[in-house]
Amino acid sequence: MGIVTEAEREIQTKIEVLRDLEPKVHELMEIHERKRELWFPVDLLGPAPDECPDTHLAELRSQADGIPDSARAAIALNMLTEEGLPHFHRLLAVYLGDESFWRSWNNLWTAEEDRHGQVLHDYVRDTRLLQQRKLEEMQFEYLRRGFHPEWDKDPYRVFVYTTVQERATQFSHGETGRIVSEYAPRLGEIMGHLAKEEARHYSFYRTIFEEILKRDPDQALHSASFILPAIDMPGVTMPGFKDLAEVIRRAGVYGPRDYLRIVQEQIRYWRVESIQGLGELGRKAQEKILGIPARLKRIADHMETRSKRKTFVFEVVFNREFAME
16 A cells, blocks of 8 residues: 555545535535526527527528627637536546535536537527637537646635636626627527526535635635636637637626636635634735735736737638727
8 A cells, every 4th residue: 555645635635625515515506406497508599489490590690690700709719618518527526426416516517517518509500600610620629638727636726716717707608798789689698698607606616615715724725826816718728719818808708807806706705814713824825815916907907008909810700800909
């Protein structure tokens, strides 16, 4: 039998904390399902039972024709981000056990999230909003490259990440929906539905990390201090991600200023400043976390002041050139 390292003991302790949270997970799942209105892509896309399918499709395509190319790029990124679901199911499943409420939650969350990519994929294909072959190539490459962040060996960091990532996705879907609703009301409604569901998932993960903080504050803050300074969104490994992310920043969909707001929200909600009785590890992490917003503000200010007009071209948006401030 090999010698158990300090790092291995630390992970085992964290897994035991997660097991202790089983009753809370069960409670949160029951609340989630009571409040949730279960929907499926066909409910959002239609047609209605008394509506002519051909007329419905023609109307969808007519509306979609007016969507500007910058918004099309945002839709592409939103859809492809959702398609990274297998990576996240794996990251969570590693720590959650086989016979547990954790497993039940991970399966439920996966089932709910799966519809997000599906409904956007169906909309894009039906309306011919994007170059479909290129979109599917990007999806394939993203899944093939995988998503293996440095923090995936720490279950606490996984839950800090899922908290802020779900909130960021809610922001992105909501703002994209607001922009496109002027041209395509149905797509705006779809994005609104996705944003609301991301908000419910965000609430679950944020509450779970709040409970972790109560049980193991030193290690929890230490883990959070590695995630909160900056996160890579799930699509970071997809082809063209950097330019697509730049488009959504310039369009006001999601950017550094939004991430700053998200971090500030979590610091307030988790009452990081008020946590008492910490050891040296926790105190250092607490101090680091409380200094993060000032750093993020400097980054946002810097990016906004040095931003110049830029031209973009994406194969997935039919190689049409468009400029953004």
